[in-house]
Amino acid sequence: MNILVINCGSSSLKFQLIDAETEVLIAKGLCERIGIDGSQLVYQPAGGEKEKTVTPMPDHTGAIALVLKALTNDKTGVVKSLDEIGAVGHRIVHGGEKFAASTMITEEVIKAIEDCNELAPLHNPANLIGIDACRKLMPGTPMVAVFDTAFHQTMPQEAYLYGLPYEYYEKYKVRRYGFHGTSHSYVSKRAAQVLGKAYEDLKIIVCHLGNGASVSAVQNGKCIDTSMGLTPLEGLIMGSRCGDIDPAIMEFIAHKENKSIDEVMDILNKKSGVLGLSGDFSSDFRDLEDACFEGKEEGVRAMKAFAYRVTKYIGAYTAAMNGVDAICFTAGLGENSPLVRNMVCDRLGYLGIALDQEQNNKRGEDLVISTPDSKTKVLVIPTNEELAIARETYALIK
Numbered sequence: 001m002n003i004l005v006i007n008c009g010s011s012s013l014k015f016q017l018i019d020a021e022t023e024v025l026i027a028k029g030l031c032e033r034i035g036i037d038g039s040q041l042v043y044q045p046a047g048g049e050k051e052k053t054v055t056p057m058p059d060h061t062g063a064i065a066l067v068l069k070a071l072t073n074d075k076t077g078v079v080k081s082l083d084e085i086g087a088v089g090h091r092i093v094h095g096g097e098k099f100a101a102s103t104m105i106t107e108e109v110i111k112a113i114e115d116c117n118e119l120a121p122l123h124n125p126a127n128l129i130g131i132d133a134c135r136k137l138m139p140g141t142p143m144v145a146v147f148d149t150a151f152h153q154t155m156p157q158e159a160y161l162y163g164l165p166y167e168y169y170e171k172y173k174v175r176r177y178g179f180h181g182t183s184h185s186y187v188s189k190r191a192a193q194v195l196g197k198a199y200e201d202l203k204i205i206v207c208h209l210g211n212g213a214s215v216s217a218v219q220n221g222k223c224i225d226t227s228m229g230l231t232p233l234e235g236l237i238m239g240s241r242c243g244d245i246d247p248a249i250m251e252f253i254a255h256k257e258n259k260s261i262d263e264v265m266d267i268l269n270k271k272s273g274v275l276g277l278s279g280d281f282s283s284d285f286r287d288l289e290d291a292c293f294e295g296k297e298e299g300v301r302a303m304k305a306f307a308y309r310v311t312k313y314i315g316a317y318t319a320a321m322n323g324v325d326a327i328c329f330t331a332g333l334g335e336n337s338p339l340v341r342n343m344v345c346d347r348l349g350y351l352g353i354a355l356d357q358e359q360n361n362k363r364g365e366d367l368v369i370s371t372p373d374s375k376t377k378v379l380v381i382p383t384n385e386e387l388a389i390a391r392e393t394y395a396l397i398k
C-alpha cells in the first residue's frame with residue numbers, strides 16, 4: 001500500500017509517497033510560498049530529476065491538488081490514479097494530553113486537534129488546513145494523525161510538571177509536552193536494532209540536533225523526559241531559539257528595551273539561540289562550524305555554548321535514568337557534524353565514552369562512533385520522520 005505523508009506548515013507543505021510494505025520512497029517534494037506571490041512546487045520521483053514548477057497556489061487545497069497532479073501525471077508521475085494511494089499520514093505538532101498515540105482522523109479527532117491550537121498557534125492550524133485540503137481532494141481515502149508530542153506522553157508527572165501553582169496545570173494544562181517525538185521514537189528504536197539489543201532493556205539518550213533541537217531520555221522503550229516543554233522554546237540553545245533561560249529575563253529585557261511581551265517573545269524565538277549568541281552572524285550551524293575552524297570568536301562562542309548545553313542535558317538524563325547505555329545523535333547537525341559530536345562527548349569520559357574518530361568522520365548511515373571498548377555506546381542514526389509517519393499510518397490502516 002502506498003502512503004502519502006503530509007507535513008503542512010503555514011506557507012509550505014512537504015510530502016513523500018512511500019510504499020508501506022517495502023518502505024521504499026516513491027516520490028517526494030515540497031510546495032513553498034503557498035498563498036504568496038512566487039509559489040513553487042518542487043517534485044522528485046525516486047531516482048529521477050528534481051522538477052521545479054513556479055505556479056500560483058492560492059491556498060493549501062490548490063497546493064495539494066498540484067501535488068496529486070504531479071504524482072499522477074503521464075510523464076513523471078509515479079501512480080496511475082489516486083486509487084493507488086491507500087492512506088494519508090499527517091504530521092500534527094501538538095496533541096496535548098489527548099493523544100498518546102497516532103489515530104485515525106475523524107470529525108471528533110479534528111475537533112480535539114483544534115482544541116490544542118492554543119498550545120501550538122503557529123503549527124496546529126496549518127496542520128489542520130492540510131487535513132481539510134486532503135479530505136476535500138481525496139474524500140474516500142483514510143487519514144491518520146501522527147503527533148510530535150505523542151511519544152513523550154509516557155513521561156512521569158515529576159518530569160512533566162513545572163514548579164508553578166498546580167491550578168495552572170489543572171485549568172490550562174500548562175506542563176511539559178515535548179516535541180520531535182516521531183524522531184526520538186524512530187531513532188531510539190533504530191539504535192536498539194543497530195546494537196542488537198532489546199529496546200525494552202535499554203537506557204537511551206537521543207540528541208535531535210537540527211535548527212530546532214531537543215534531547216530525550218528513553219528508558220525501557222518509554223520516554224521519561226525531554227528538553228522541550230509547553231512549547232518548542234525550552235531546552236537546548238537552538239538556531240534562533242533561546243532554550244532554557246531565567247524567566248525573569250523576560251521582564252528585565254522588556255523594561256530595559258521598552259518592549260511588550262510579544263516583542264520579547266519574538267526575540268526569544270527568532271533572534272536568540274546561536275544566531276543571537278554569534279552577534280547575528282548566522283543561525284546555520286554550517287556557517288558557525290566554518291567560523292570555528294577559522295578561529296572566529298563569534299562562531300566559537302556560539303558553538304561552545306550550544307555543545308555545553310547538550311552535554312549538560314546528557315548528564316541530567318543519565319542521572320534521571322540512573323545510567324545510560326547509548327547516546328544517539330540525529331537531525332541536520334547531529335548527523336553531519338563530527339565537530340559537534342566531539343565537543344559534546346569531550347566531557348563524557350566519566351561515562352566511559354571514547355569516540356572512534358574514523359567512524360565519527362563518516363556520513364549518511366547508521367553508525368556506532370564510539371570505540372569497541374567504550375562502556376556507553378555513541379551512535380549516529382539518520383532520522384526519518386516521514387518513514388515513521390508512514391509506518392504508524394500503515395499499522396492503523398491494517
Ligand code: ADP
Pocket residue numbers: 209210211212213239283284285286287289331332333336337
Ligand atoms: P530543521 O528540521 O529543524 O529545520 P534540520 O534537521 O534540517 O533542522 O537541521 C538543520 C541544521 O543542520 C542547520 O542549522 C544546518 O546548518 C545543519 N546542518 C546540515 N548539514 C550540516 C553539515 N554538513 N554540517 C553541519 N551542520 C549541518
